[in-house]
Amino acid sequence: MRSSVSTCTQCGANVASAERFCENCGVALSAVRRVAVPRPAPRDDGAQCVDCGRGTYVDDYCTVCGDRRPDPDRDEDLLDAIVLITDRGIEHTRNEDAGAAGTVAREEGERPHAVAAVVCDGVSTSSEAQNASRSASVAAVEAMLQALAASRDVSSVMVAGLTEGAKAAAESTSPEGSSPASCTYTAAVVVPAAEGGAQIAVANVGDSRVYWIPEPPAQPIRLTVDDTVARQLISAGIPADSPAVLRGEHTLTRWFGRDADKETWDASNVSTMTTADRGVVVLCSDGLHNYLPEAADIAKFCNGITPQEAARALVDHALRAGGHDNITVIIVPIGGPP
Amino acid sequence: MSSVSQQQLCPVAVDVDHNPYLAEGAGTLDAIVSVAVAGDAAAGRPLERLEAIIIDCSTSMLSPAQKFDEAKRATKAAVKEIVDGTAFTIVAGTGKAVPVYPPDGRAIVATDATRAAAARAVDTLKPNGGTAMGTWLAHVRRLAAHHPGALTHAILLTDGKDEHESAEELGREIGLSEGEFTCDCRGVGTDWEVEELRAISSALLGSVDIVAEPSDLASDFAAMMRASMSKSIPDLALRLWIPAGARVVFVKQVAPTVEDLTHRRVEAGNQTADYPLGSWGAEERDYHVQVEVEPAAAGREKLAARLSVVAGDEVLGQGLVKAMWTTDTALSAQISRRVAHYTGQAELAQAVQDGLTARKNGDVATATAKLQRAMELAVESGNDGTAKLLRSVVDVDAGTGTARLRSAVAAADEMALDARSTRTARVRKEP
Numbered sequence: 001m002r003s004s005v006s007t008c009t010q011c012g013a014n015v016a017s018a019e020r021f022c023e024n025c026g027v028a029l030s031a032v033r034r035v036a037v038p039r040p041a042p043r044d045d046g047a048q049c050v051d052c053g054r055g056t057y058v059d060d061y062c063t064v065c066g067d068r069r070p071d072p073d074r075d076e077d078l079l080d081a082i083v084l085i086t087d088r089g090i091e092h093t094r095n096e097d098a099g100a101a102g103t104v105a106r107e108e109g110e111r112p113h114a115v116a117a118v119v120c121d122g123v124s125t126s127s128e129a130q131n132a133s134r135s136a137s138v139a140a141v142e143a144m145l146q147a148l149a150a151s152r153d154v155s156s157v158m159v160a161g162l163t164e165g166a167k168a169a170a171e172s173t174s175p176e177g178s179s180p181a182s183c184t185y186t187a188a189v190v191v192p193a194a195e196g197g198a199q200i201a202v203a204n205v206g207d208s209r210v211y212w213i214p215e216p217p218a219q220p221i222r223l224t225v226d227d228t229v230a231r232q233l234i235s236a237g238i239p240a241d242s243p244a245v246l247r248g249e250h251t252l253t254r255w256f257g258r259d260a261d262k263e264t265w266d267a268s269n270v271s272t273m274t275t276a277d278r279g280v281v282v283l284c285s286d287g288l289h290n291y292l293p294e295a296a297d298i299a300k301f302c303n304g305i306t307p308q309e310a311a312r313a314l315v316d317h318a319l320r321a322g323g324h325d326n327i328t329v330i331i332v333p334i335g336g337p338p
Numbered sequence: 339m340s341s342v343s344q345q346q347l348c349p350v351a352v353d354v355d356h357n358p359y360l361a362e363g364a365g366t367l368d369a370i371v372s373v374a375v376a377g378d379a380a381a382g383r384p385l386e387r388l389e390a391i392i393i394d395c396s397t398s399m400l401s402p403a404q405k406f407d408e409a410k411r412a413t414k415a416a417v418k419e420i421v422d423g424t425a426f427t428i429v430a431g432t433g434k435a436v437p438v439y440p441p442d443g444r445a446i447v448a449t450d451a452t453r454a455a456a457a458r459a460v461d462t463l464k465p466n467g468g469t470a471m472g473t474w475l476a477h478v479r480r481l482a483a484h485h486p487g488a489l490t491h492a493i494l495l496t497d498g499k500d501e502h503e504s505a506e507e508l509g510r511e512i513g514l515s516e517g518e519f520t521c522d523c524r525g526v527g528t529d530w531e532v533e534e535l536r537a538i539s540s541a542l543l544g545s546v547d548i549v550a551e552p553s554d555l556a557s558d559f560a561a562m563m564r565a566s567m568s569k570s571i572p573d574l575a576l577r578l579w580i581p582a583g584a585r586v587v588f589v590k591q592v593a594p595t596v597e598d599l600t601h602r603r604v605e606a607g608n609q610t611a612d613y614p615l616g617s618w619g620a621e622e623r624d625y626h627v628q629v630e631v632e633p634a635a636a637g638r639e640k641l642a643a644r645l646s647v648v649a650g651d652e653v654l655g656q657g658l659v660k661a662m663w664t665t666d667t668a669l670s671a672q673i674s675r676r677v678a679h680y681t682g683q684a685e686l687a688q689a690v691q692d693g694l695t696a697r698k699n700g701d702v703a704t705a706t707a708k709l710q711r712a713m714e715l716a717v718e719s720g721n722d723g724t725a726k727l728l729r730s731v732v733d734v735d736a737g738t739g740t741a742r743l744r745s746a747v748a749a750a751d752e753m754a755l756d757a758r759s760t761r762t763a764r765v766r767k768e769p
Contacts, residue, residue, distance in 0.1 A: 052582070059658065061641035064609070066581030066631070068639040068660075091637030 030149040031110070034102030036138050037086045037328075038075035038095055071095040074315070079103060081333045082115065083311045089287055090323030096122025096183075097285045097328035098133040100141040104148045115190045116144035117330045118161065119208045120169075120183040121285040123255055131172040132181035136256050140165030144189060154191055154201045155267040161187050162203055162265040169256035182257025184208045186224055188281050190332055197276035198334045203269050205254045207286050208328075211295045213302045214279035220295035223271065227254035250286070278335030280307055287327035288318045307331040349376040350574075350647045350655035355676045358660045359669040365633040367642045369659045370592070370626055370676040375571065377620040385570065386488035387424040388445055389563070390478045390519075391416055393438070394496040395430040398529065399465040405526060405552045406465055409495060412555035414457045416493060419563035420448045425488070427481060428456055431495075432467025433502040435477035445481060468502035471538065472511035479515045489572040489617050490519035492542075493562055495555075497526045500534055508534075512541045520544045520616050522562050525757075526552055528749040532756040540597060543616035548757050550750035568619040571649060575604075575612040576625065579644040582609060584631040589613050592680040593624035596687045596760040612648070624764075626680050629659065636665045676765050679719060683762040686715040686724065690759035694731075694752065702743060710734060710741035721763035727755040 047069075049055045055064030062069070071094055074087040079101055088095040099119045103112030118137040122129025143164035147157040165185050173181040184206025193199040202210045204224035213220040225231060229248030234240050254261070263269075280302050292298050292314070301317065302310040311329045318327045356369035393413050399406045413428065420426050425445035428438040437443035439459035446452050474494065482490040500508050515521070521542035523535040526549050539546040545562075549555050576599075580586060591597040604612045615623070631642045643659040664670055693708030709732040716725035730751035734741045 054582075059641075061644075061658075062581075064582050066584070066640040066642065067634075068641070091635075093637065093639045 031105040031107060032102060032145045032149055033079060033112075034100065034141055034145060035077045035079045035082075035084060036098065036100040036134070036141070037077050037084045038072065038098065038134075039077075041069075041072055068093050076312075078308065080112065081307055082117070082331065083308045084117075084328075084330045085311045085315050086328040087287075087315050087319065087323075087326065089326050090319060092326060094130060095326045096129040096133055097287065097326040098122075098130065098137045098183075099283070099328045099330050100137040101330055101332070102141045102145040104145055113192055114148040115332050116141050116148065116157070116161065116187070117189075117281070117283050117332055118144075118165065118185065118187045119283040119285055119328050119330055120165075120185050120256070121206065121208050121287075121326065121328070123182040123184070123206075123252065123257070128173065128181050129183060130181075132169040132257055133183035135172040136165040136169040136183055136185055139168035140185065140187060144187070148189070148191070154189055154199060154272060155270050157189055157191075158187065158201050158203045158270040159265045159267070161189075162205070162269060166205075166256050166260070166263070166265070170258045170260070173258055180258035182255045182259060184252065184285070185256050186210055186283055188223075188283055188332065190281060190334055193274040195274070197274055199272055199274045200281060200334075201270055201272040203271075205256060206252050207250070209284055209286075209289050211282040211284075211298050212273070212275070212279065213282055213295065213299045214275065214277035216303060218275075218277045218279070220299040222295045223273070228252055275334070279333075280310065281332040281334060282314075283328075283330040283332075284314070285326060285328040287323075287325035288314055288329055290325065291318050291321040302331075307333050350374070351376070352645060352647055352655035352657040354645065354657035354659055355674050356659055357670075357672045357674050357677075358662045359664050359666070359672065360633070360661055361667060361670040362636050362663055362665060363633050364663075364670065365631045365661075366587070367629050367631065367659060367661055368626065368674070368677045368681075369629075369643070369645075370624055370674065370680055371576070371645050371657060372622060372624050373574075373576070373615070373647055373655070374622040375574075375618045375620055385572070386485060387421075387567075388482060388485045388488045388490040388519075389420055389424055389426040389566065390429060390445075390481065390490075390492040391426070391559075392429045392431045392435070392474045392478070392492060392494045393460075393463070394469065394498070394526075395432050395436070395463060395465045396467055396469045396496075396498060397465055398498050402552075405497065406463075408552035408555045409526065410460050410463060412495070412559035413460050415556040416559040416563040417453050417456050417460075419560050419567060420453065421567050422448055424448045424567075425485060426452075426456070428460060429474060429477055430463060431469070431471065431474040433470045434467075434473045438463060443477070443481075445485070469496065469498050469500055470503040470507075471496065471500045471534075472503050472508040475511045475515045475521070475538070478521075479511075479518050482519045487572065489569055491544075491566040491569070491617070492519055492521040493559065494521055494523045494535075494538065495526060495559075496523075496530055496535070498529050499531050509537070512538055516541050517614060522546075522566075524549050524555070524558065524562075525753070526550075526555060528753055532753055536757070543597075543614070545595070546757050548750060548753045550754070565619070569617040570620075571618040573649065574615045574618050574654070575648050576615055577606060577610055577612050577646040577648045577653075578627065579608070579610045579646075580629055581631060581640060581642065584629055584642065586611070587628040587630055588626070590626045590684060591615075591623055592626045592683060593622075593762045593764050596684050596762055599625075615647075624676075624680065626677065626684070627659070631661055634661075634663050636663050638663050679765040680762065682715050682719050683721065686712055686719070686721065687760045687762075689715065690724065690728070690755060694756050694759075697731075697743065697752075706732070706741050706743055709743070710739075713741070719763050719765075721761075723758065723761060723763075724755075727751065727758060731755055 049062035052065035055062040101117040120133035140161040186208035522544040689712035697705035
């Protein structure tokens with residue numbers, strides 16, 4: 001899923017990726033690159049059923065025992081130092097999570113100055129939830145990259161991601177289905193701050209999360225607030241350990257999909273912070289943070305190792321702890337290598 | 339897969355409605371399968387049609403006086419509806435089958451001239467003889483054998499019981515006719531047996547009803563023939579694939595009427611079996627399929643059934659019944675609204691038939707309980723037709739719910755309730 005931008009972000013004319021200026025309007029071209037996980041798995045390729053060994057797969061189901069073809073265990077991809085891992089986990093045969101990330105450089109071959117990343121978690125009460133998560137994450141990253149390339153302010157970039165992500169999730173299922181596909185959405189954008197250092201912007205719908213893990217001694221923090229019944233009850237003053245709160249931990253109050261509440265996205269959906277520290281931004285689905293809820297828990301896996309090593313260690317921890325759900329982690333390093 | 343292009347050739351829509359979520363250890367899946375054939379599904383296909391009209395000419399047709407005249411008028415009304423090019427035959431049913439038109443007992447192609455000649459032949463009929471319906475079916479079956487591949491349909495009219503052959507003889511002939519032609523059965527008056535005609539119509543994928551008033555026969559016959567002329571596909575079958583180790587518990591048609599198809603299973607190899615669905619026009623029918631699969635661990639998913647609608651070996655439409663095991667009881671406890679509705683409709687039909695049987699046998703307690711339950715189900719599910727018929731047999735106090743059997747029940751009302759007990763109320767698909 002790697003490619004270079006093929007249209008001018010200013011005038012929309014088609015341009016070859018090797019060109020430095022748009023031949024149509026003369027604007028300097030940005031270099032945009034993007035990756036997404038999981039990459040599509042093969043279908044109906046004559047492979048033997050991994051469960052009974054007697055049948056092959058038709059429509060992803062074994063012709064003898066009927067078992068659904070398991071999605072690949074894991075898909076991992078890198079974009080420079082940014083790492084994306086999605087893992088099916090232990091209990092599910094489907095991976096309904098998806099992650100996407102992209103970078104914008106001012107010119108081809110230059111260091112990227114802006115990063116956009118999105119994690120979506122398909123809501124498994126809906127049918128074909130992976131359609132929603134995959135469409136939404138890719139569409140949102142694309143929209144944010146285009147906005148970044150056009151040098152729009154960070155709030156507008158985040159709103160573009162929310163708008164296009166929500167639209168893509170809603171359009172991922174036909175209007176006839178009885179349980180339309182839906183997913184969570186959590187996004188982070190990193191741009192250089194005017195005063196030096198980096199600005200991190202986040203937006204969240206549902207219960208996927210973004211953490212900021214600076215190098216010690218700075219304190220790690222969670223940047224997003226879950227849209228769950230539990231969070232609503234806690235805000236209303238109900239104790240965090242009450243049964244109602246515990247029951248509502250996985251009950252979403254907001255999501256993306258055709259059956260989602262219509263929302264107007266604006267700057268109030270975006271929160272930002274600036275930092276001069278080095279560290280990593282961690283985006284993840286609840287398949288990870290169910291086992292490592294606090295920023296400090298996550299930080300233990302991130303310090304002193306590369307983002308790729310950290311991401312693998314986090315996913316492996318979730319698998320060892322039970323792998324009850326799909327696990328997706330994106331790590332975006334800030335501040336370059338120490 | 340080429341299912342998309344096939345659907346464009348012959349649009350048969352297969353829609354599966356079910357809750358795929360199962361609790362750990364559970365393995366029973368219920369699905370409502372809606373099969374809809376679009377108006378232009380078989381348009382332009384060359385199709386041979388064969389129609390047989392069997393008119394009861396037993397001596398009892400003489401009384402009351404206008405009964406036989408109306409039967410003749412109805413036969414002529416049906417003949418009028420036969421479209422040009424359809425092969426047809428008219429048979430007088432007594433202790434044997436006697437050709438009326440054409441006189442050689444074969445079928446003749448419908449034209450203005452042959453329809454007029456048929457009407458004249460019907461006018462000359464005189465009732466005289468007994469009733470042996472098996473011989474009537476045998477006549478049509480032998481004729482159908484000369485028209486292989488044709489869409490063959492019969493209308494059978496009687497006013498009495500099958501007295502001049504044994505129940506075994508009739509049963510054997512029904513078995514031989516199954517799959518050879520479809521047959522709509524009508525009883526005129528109240529001296530015939532609903533159970534007897536239902537055995538024929540059910541096996542031969544047709545309808546059964548009472549025409550209490552002879553004067554209503556003509557419009558009913560014309561409507562039946564028009565409906566038959568609108569059929570454009572001779573034979574469809576529901577092809578059911580299930581995983582190794584699974585079992586089909588039942589396959590029922592649930593709309594427009596309840597019809598158990600489970601025993602019609604024809605093995606088709608490779609874990610598949612076919613259930614014949616008979617001839618089709620532009621129409622929609624619903625089926626309830628229950629499959630028992632081996633339980634799997636939470637998080638696992640398998641295909642519990644692949645449902646195809648086939649004409650021969652050509653797949654015209656397909657739907658999947660998926661099973662997903664979960665520890666989330668909020669998911670696994672849900673029952674599809676349509677599964678619940680049609681389960682109720684099947685129970686309603688059974689309660690009516692059991693209640694009427696108990697009533698005939700003088701078991702007032704059972705009859706009252708069954709018919710009261712039937713009334714509840716009919717009212718709850720909005721089956722107004724059955725509720726109205728039930729009111730003629732049982733009186734349920736709207737306030738207290740207390741039920742009592744009506745002492746004076748018109749035989750025609752009771753027979754109409756019995757004959758129409760399998761008609762179901764339709765429920766809309768999930769929004």
